[in-house]
Amino acid sequence: MSPKELLYIEDALDHEKHLEKKCADASQQLTNTELKNFAEQLAAKHREIFGKIYQLV
Numbered sequence: 001m002s003p004k005e006l007l008y009i010e011d012a013l014d015h016e017k018h019l020e021k022k023c024a025d026a027s028q029q030l031t032n033t034e035l036k037n038f039a040e041q042l043a044a045k046h047r048e049i050f051g052k053i054y055q056l057v
Contacts, residue, residue: 001057012053020046 001009020043027039 006057009053009057013050016046016050016053020050 023039023043027036030036030039
């Protein structure tokens with residue numbers, strides 16, 4: 001991979017990590033069970049996407 005491609009992957013990983021953290025933080029603050037579960041599912045999805053992108057390297 002070219003250095004530029006690696007930078008794109010690094011950016012994508014950073015974005016997914018940030019989104020996972022925001023969703024996890026939100027799930028901790030929510031009191032509505034349905035919304036809390038949804039935020040936890042989103043966090044898990046972003047962890048999954050992070051793992052898939054990481055495997056590309």
